[in-house]
Amino acid sequence: MELIGGNEMPITQFNLANGQRAERKLLITVAEWTEGTSQVREILGTRTEDSSIEYNADISTTTDIRGFNYTDLEKTQPQQPFDPFLILGGSKLGAFLNDIRRRNAVSELNQFTMYIITAYVGTSGAYEAEKHTGCTITYDSLGGDTKVNFPITVYFSNNSVTGTVDKLTDDFQFTADASV
Amino acid sequence: MSIDKHTAVLEYLKTCPEIAKYPLFFNFAEKEDNNQLFATYADSVESIQNYIDGSRDMLYTFTMIVYKSVAYNQYIGKITQGTTIIDYPDENVEEFIDVQSIADWIEEQNDNHIFPDFGTDCVISSIETLTNKPIRDTTSAVEGDMQPALAQYSLGVRISYLDTSKVLWNS
Numbered sequence: 001m002e003l004i005g006g007n008e009m010p011i012t013q014f015n016l017a018n019g020q021r022a023e024r025k026l027l028i029t030v031a032e033w034t035e036g037t038s039q040v041r042e043i044l045g046t047r048t049e050d051s052s053i054e055y056n057a058d059i060s061t062t063t064d065i066r067g068f069n070y071t072d073l074e075k076t077q078p079q080q081p082f083d084p085f086l087i088l089g090g091s092k093l094g095a096f097l098n099d100i101r102r103r104n105a106v107s108e109l110n111q112f113t114m115y116i117i118t119a120y121v122g123t124s125g126a127y128e129a130e131k132h133t134g135c136t137i138t139y140d141s142l143g144g145d146t147k148v149n150f151p152i153t154v155y156f157s158n159n160s161v162t163g164t165v166d167k168l169t170d171d172f173q174f175t176a177d178a179s180v
Numbered sequence: 181m182s183i184d185k186h187t188a189v190l191e192y193l194k195t196c197p198e199i200a201k202y203p204l205f206f207n208f209a210e211k212e213d214n215n216q217l218f219a220t221y222a223d224s225v226e227s228i229q230n231y232i233d234g235s236r237d238m239l240y241t242f243t244m245i246v247y248k249s250v251a252y253n254q255y256i257g258k259i260t261q262g263t264t265i266i267d268y269p270d271e272n273v274e275e276f277i278d279v280q281s282i283a284d285w286i287e288e289q290n291d292n293h294i295f296p297d298f299g300t301d302c303v304i305s306s307i308e309t310l311t312n313k314p315i316r317d318t319t320s321a322v323e324g325d326m327q328p329a330l331a332q333y334s335l336g337v338r339i340s341y342l343d344t345s346k347v348l349w350n351s
């Protein structure tokens with residue numbers, strides 16, 4: 001265990017063998033929203049070949065008269081595109097977003113809770129995760145060639161808490177870290 | 181649950197009326213008139229695309245080989261025997277059409293989304309022939325030593341499916 005400044009929680013090491021690379025499926029993004037009175041969840045990335053969380057760091061750098069650079073990170077604005085996001089039978093999020101698109105009810109797009117689960121950190125029953133509330137998902141286009149594509153982008157709110165999830169299924173329990 | 185794909189495809193092919201009429205062999209068959217061979221190759225199952233959730237697009241390919249006896253009847257022109265003019269039906273054309281009906285059946289199944297049962301871990305998206313008509317095998321097009329002489333027709337078939345067996349998340 002090691003402690004770093006500002007964080008009283010011990011850093012959890014990767015649950016990978018030395019030199020083992022983490023499979024992409026271990027980084028999981030889950031959307032959560034409310035339909036009527038029901039809370040619905042869906043993992044994102046079905047039929048998506050490549051998707052990364054882009055942190056879009058807002059950086060300002062100054063250079064003093066000695067030539068040394070001082071870089072300040074003002075903020076990050078993380079977002080994650082999913083393209084393709086195909087219209088798929090059984091996709092709850094696809095149907096939900098399509099309903100919003102049809103009604104042009106764009107104000108309903110910022111009601112998502114997003115979970116970023118890093119299954120390569122932690123143990124079975126306690127995978128590290130972060131929960132962002134008040135996130136936005138936009139649909140970017142609709143169409144394509146042989147299959148209907150409905151690519152989306154997730155904008156994380158940074159209004160987040162860290163914690164763990166107990167399992168890798170839609171009905172997981174998120175437990176916030178005690179010190180947060 | 182994943183099931184044996186070879187058996188699944190064989191069971192599926194048994195429902196094709198043309199195939200059901202004649203013997204169907206797996207990988208090895210005697211070259212006899214109307215015998216049919218389901219042939220697999222080393223690259224019969226291949227991965228073509230991985231997705232970030234751990235699923236992957238896969239291809240299952242096989243070749244249907246059909247042996248048909250060869251006739252040397254002329255298609256244009258009549259054969260005269262004495263004063264009688266005989267108009268032979270062209271066996272080669274008829275048998276080619278029979279083999280073609282297998283390709284047509286596969287296209288019809290694809291259009292109706294009727295696929296082999298690869299189990300719950302696989303979602304088949306299409307079954308299609310690699311050519312729109314059977315290929316007359318050029319390496320051994322006619323087995324002239326056979327009695328009767330045999331033609332070998334082959335038809336490549338490709339099944340595209342999503343393999344979800346490696347997905348971590350249970351929805």
